[in-house]
Amino acid sequence: MSEQPAKKTATKIRIIEDNEATGDIAAAYNHWRAGSGRQQVPGIIKCFGARPDFLRQVVDFSNTVHFSEGHLSRRHKEMIASYVSFLNRCPY
Numbered sequence: 001m002s003e004q005p006a007k008k009t010a011t012k013i014r015i016i017e018d019n020e021a022t023g024d025i026a027a028a029y030n031h032w033r034a035g036s037g038r039q040q041v042p043g044i045i046k047c048f049g050a051r052p053d054f055l056r057q058v059v060d061f062s063n064t065v066h067f068s069e070g071h072l073s074r075r076h077k078e079m080i081a082s083y084v085s086f087l088n089r090c091p092y
Contacts (some may be wrong), residue, residue, distance in 0.1 A: 016049030028052035032059050 018041055021029050028049070029041050048055035066081070067074045 013047050014050055015043065015046045017046065021049065024052040025049050028055040028059075031056055035059060035063050 016025055018029065029045070032041060032045050032055070033039060045055065045059070048058055066077055072080075
């Protein structure tokens with residue numbers, strides 16, 4: 001019995017890639033980059049690309065709630081989030 005490769009699931013949400021982003025969308029992606037210190041915008045952020053106004057609110061909320069310093073450092077919170085995504089088989 002051979003294993004079949006996992007199917008790549010299609011999303012109904014239009015993902016706007018970096019090279020397609022212009023105007024408000026490009027500015028919203030840059031807003032995320034400025035707050036994260038990373039250059040590659042992850043898919044979960046790109047899901048909100050069609051609504052750059054909402055994307056900025058999501059980024060600001062996430063930075064306040066998830067990534068502010070507290071009992072756990074941002075690094076530890078991101079490790080936990082990555083592991084939970086792995087357990088949930090989340091591609092983001």
